[in-house]
Amino acid sequence: MQIRPAGACKRDRSSLQVILSLFPSISAMRVPVLAYHAVNIAGNDYATNDHVAFAADLRLIDDLGLRIVPLRWVVDQLLGLADRNLDRCVALTCDDGSAFDFHDLEHPEHGAQRSLFNAMRDFIAERGAQAQPDLHLTSFVIASPEARERMDRVCLAGKGWMGEDWWREASESGLMAIENHSWDHNHPCMESPGVDGLPRGSFLDVNNHTRAEAEIAAATRYINQHIAPRRTQIFCYPFSHVSEYLRSEYLPRFGDEHGMQAAMGDGAMPVTLQADRWNLPRYICGWHWKSPEALRAILR
Ligand SMILES: [Zn+2]
Structure with missing residues (x-):
């Protein structure tokens, strides 16, 4: 599929709106995007462990008769790059x-943890590939090897949990995408200041071109090298900042530089065709919902 550069879809969007007005079921796209953090392991139940929640949620979504689709499809629909039926769909992401x-x-305190990838394979083994034929998870990764090594040592258990060895296999699996x-x-554990005097700890301070290039375009280049010929095209704001x-400026205007087509925030509402492509809403596990009942209410 031909991918148009950022900013090129304005005219297409207005003609799309005319077409969509003729098909209310399409224009009513409402796709909740759920977000998980696989390092959230403070116990082994739903409320304290995103692996447990993720595995349970796959079954809940399926039981509710909803379809899991790639986040890429939601972005394609929004940008007028595709016209799929996304009625009663959900997209899954992890950060x-x-x-x-x-x-x-093996978690040192909480024991063996089934990966999100293998939780999907378990689901397929249990319910069959046809239960959720488009089952998919989009993983937003941190690019810098130095940053990941430092986070692993300073913030995690220093067990090599922030490697990139799995990116290619995941992106070629058909079940996962690797994104930016x-x-x-701009993690507080990084040496301060960062590029161009960037104070650490808030992504709101990525507020000029030099800082944006270093945080986003550089990440695109690194990730693309490791998943080629696939490319990252969706950004996720760190800390939801x-x-x-x-x-309003860097992402819309410098698409040739950063290669992004949309960006994910934490707006806690479904993605609709009216959503801001540079701040698409997501629901965060452990924040916007903490129980299957609460997720059920979101998805209803
Ligand atoms: Zn993050």
């Missing part, structure tokens, strides 16, 4: 790109 996304790992969660998350400069 920070720890190895727990893909590999089963910035160069180093939606910098006004990024949302």
Whole structure:
């Protein structure tokens, strides 16, 4: 499929709106996008462990008769790049790109953890490939090897949980996409200041071109090298911090540089065709919902 550069779809969008007005079921696209953090392991029940929640939610979504589809499809629909039936669909994402996304790992306090990837394979083994034929998870990874090594050592258990060895296999699996969660998350554990005097700890300070290039375009280049010929085209704001400069200027205007087509925030509402492509809403597990009942209410 030909992908148009950012900013090129304005005219297409207005003609699309005319077409969509003739098909109310399409124009009513409402796709909740759910977000998980595989490093959220503080116990082994739904409320304390995103692996447990993720595995349970796959079954809940299926039981509710909803379809899981790739986030890419939601973005394609929004930008007028595709016209699929996304009625009663849900998209799944996970943030920070720890190895727990893909590999089963032993947590020092809470024992064996089934990866999000293998939770999907378990679901397929249990219910059959036809239960959710488009089952898919989009993983937003942190690009910089130095940043990941530092986070692993300073913030996690220093067990090599922030490697990139799984990116290619995941992106070629058909079940996962690897997308852009910035160069180093502007994480507080990084040496301060960052590029161009960037204070650490808030992504709201990524507020000029030099800082944006270092945090987003550099991440695109690194990730693309590791998943080629696939490319990252969706950004996810670290800390859900939606910098006004990024949302209204850098992302819309410098598509040739950063290659992004949409960006994910945390608006806690379904994505509709009226959504801001540079701040698409998501629901965050452990924040917007903490129980199957609460997720059921979101999805209803
Ligand atoms: Zn993050």
